[in-house]
Amino acid sequence: MSITRRPHVRLRAIATAVLALEAAGCGCPDPEPDTSEFTGTVKGPDLKNAREDGDTDEARCEAACRVVAAEVLDEIEKCEAKGPETDPSKPWAEGVEEITVTCTATYTPFQFCTGRRPQGHKEADIAVQSRAGWFAVHAHLERAAVTAFRELAAWLTGRGAPAGLVGRCRDAAADEVRHADALEALALRDGAEVPPPRADPPVDDLFAVACHNAVEGCVSEAFAAVVAAHQAAHARSLELRVLFTRIAADELRHGQLAWDLHAWLWDRLTPAQQTAVAELQARALLDLPGNSRGAAAATPRELGWPDPAHAARMAELFARRLRDAAGLAA
Ligand SMILES: [Fe+2]
Ligand SMILES: [Fe+2]
Incomplete structure (x- = not known):
């Protein structure tokens, strides 16, 4: 140069x-990021934040996905949240203290x-x-x-x-x-x-x-x-x-x-x-x-x-x- x-x-x-x-x-043009599946449990303040962060269940699931992923996520392609074994279909119901999240997402390493x-x-x-x-x-x-x-x-x-x-x-x-x-x-x-x-x-x-x-x-x-x-x-x-x-x-x-x-x-x-x-x-x-x-x-x-x-x-x-x-x- x-x-x-x-x-x-x-x-x-x-x-x-x-x-x-x-x-x-x-x-x-956008760069090509990597894609991975992440799974884990979310509870306590993280669960509270995920609940409050989203206006819809999909947005709540994405917020929870960001918690379980060890990487910082670019795009979340698929996200599923499950509640307790007694009623897995209602992860966002009041009183649920722990959920399991499985999501597929793309990510790129970054620094703010x-x-x-x-x-x-x-x-x-x-x-x-x-x-x-x-x-x-x-x-x-x-x-x-x-x-x-x-x-x-x-x-x-x-x-x-x-x-x-x-x-x-x-x-x-x-x-x-x-x-x-x-x-x-x-x-x-x-x-x-x-x-x-x-x-x-x-x-x-x-x-x-x-x-x-x-x-x-x-x-x-x-x-x-x-x-x-x-x-x-x-x-x-x-x-x-x-x-x-x-x-x-x-x-x-x-x-x-x-x-x-x-x-x-x-x-x-x-x-x-x-x-x-x-x-x-x-x-x-x-x-x-x-x-x-x-x-x-x-x-x-x-x-x-x-x-x-x-x-x-x-x-x-x-x-x-x-x-x-x-x-x-x-
Ligand atoms: Fe500053
Ligand atoms: Fe500054």
Whole structure:
């Protein structure tokens, strides 16, 4: 791949175009996921969540299927729930304490793109197939983003970066504190614990920081802004629409900060390093649709995420626009 120009990206225009194009039904081919059968029992809070998550028995069964599957599911093709032996035909009746679920589903491994992981971040093992779990994993990632921006501000200060960039990182850290606090409160209210983020110390190396920013900031956090905007419009409750409206505006600023930082770092890289960073970024953009499809499948619909096919389409549109703006090869 050869990169001849300095990346110059205006994220707001791209995010607006992706949301508008996606809403107009602009599509692209979907990747081929794997298919498996899952079976297991669901009880306690998981059963309660499955009952409340669906408006129909089919939707309840799908919520329960997400609990028994060890993978995060893209699409559920078949789902059967059975109640106790005394009356297996009424798994969703009041008073039933345990059900058995058998389902056939497709899945793709994924990571949520929320927030910005600091360098050396260690992924927490949090089950995300419920509303409480979703809030917990996102509160955890938002808290990790606080560290990421604080480390970045300190590193940029040490490198004599413009005060504007340093100040924007400090402001972003303060935004991430608010995001983490808000999502942690929702997780706790739903009965989930939020594990604190863990990470190795950051590496003091310009190339390492550029690689990290090119993926975590320019791709993950920037796309998180688009998804948050979708949640702001589609989350079921007013409380969540208000919260995601605020988060979307903040994440859009953070995504733009990542691209402005990318340009500053770019000027300090050797041509070979620029090529390596661009390749890494192109790979992250290529992985984004599959990753987003998986994340969407693990997200309860009430939270306003697009459905899996829809999320993959948005990610593909986003990746295409970013490639054009940044001069990256497909
Ligand atoms: Fe955030
Ligand atoms: Fe952010």
